[in-house]
Amino acid sequence: MPQDAVNQMFSNIKTIYQFHHDFLLPQLQERIDKWENDPRIGDLMKRNAPFLKLYTDYVKNFDNSMNLINYWLQKSSKFSSIIREVQKLPECANLTLQHHMLGPIQRVPRYELLLKDYIKHLPENSADLKDAQAALDLVTKAASHANEAMKKIEKFRKLLEIHQSLRGINIDFISPTRELIREGPIIKIAARSGEKLSRYLFLFNDLLLICSEPMLGAYKVKAQMDIESMEVITIFN
Structure with missing residues (x-):
């Protein structure tokens, strides 16, 4: 895999990590350690x-990152093998690389919520109130970039x-443009025998999956259909 593909895939995640690891988190830890004297x-x-x-750059590049990951998982058996092995590590909690890459997008909105909660519990005469409110205004502006993408990304998380x-x-299966429209159980009536079969449907904006009923949280795909040329006919009994 070319280095350029790796750089595009992970965007500026290294810079984000360094900011938190080398600056923000050590400063927060120092304040916590000295909280009694400087709360x-x-x-x-x-x-x-x-x-x-x-x-902002990370959010803007997210769709491109997902496309690149999917492309190289298909194209490179070595990359795919490495990712599978990494995902088996306890630190990964059985989550995919794509799942973990959602994390940074959620970080700033979480800071926003934490600051709101912090301000709510500050006394009105707190010396930190003015700075905390100013910080919240700045964080809210930064969070707006992430919040605009959150609805789309939540759909991707569901995918x-x-x-x-x-x-x-x-x-x-994984595509940033694919969205879940509806899911749920149905009864399928076999065309020849008339037998009633329990099935579970996943309807996406471009695809229909017909699955068996879930067993231990897993769905076995019985059929998959492209909905572009699909026609729905209402039948009255």
Whole structure:
């Protein structure tokens, strides 16, 4: 795999990691250690909030990252093998690489929620209140970039969860453009015998999956259909 593909795949994640590891988190830890003498974090968050805009580039590149990961998982058996081995590590908690790459996008909105909760519990005469409110304004602006992408990414997260539960699917399932429309159980009536069979459907904007009923959280794919040329006919009994 060319280095350029790796750089595009992971965007500026190294810079984001270094910012947290080398600057923000050590500063927060120092404040916690000295909390009894200096109980404030508003000034610290205010000073560091502008750096949270680093996430903007990461969010903008997310779709491209997912496409590259899917492409190289299909093209490179070595890359695919490495990813499978890494995902088996306890630190990965049986989650895919795509799942873990959602994490940075959620970080800034979490800072926003934490600051709101922090301010809510500050006394009105707290010396940290003004800085904390200023920090919240800055973090909220940074979070807006992530929040705009969150709805789309939550749909993508759902897609990843479904993919992990499917058995017997033989298509390139993960795609940033694929969205779940509806899912649920149905009764299928066999055309020849009239036998009633329990099935579970996943309807996407471009695909229909007909699965067996879930067993231990897994769905066996019985049929997959491209909905582009599909026609729905209403039948009255």
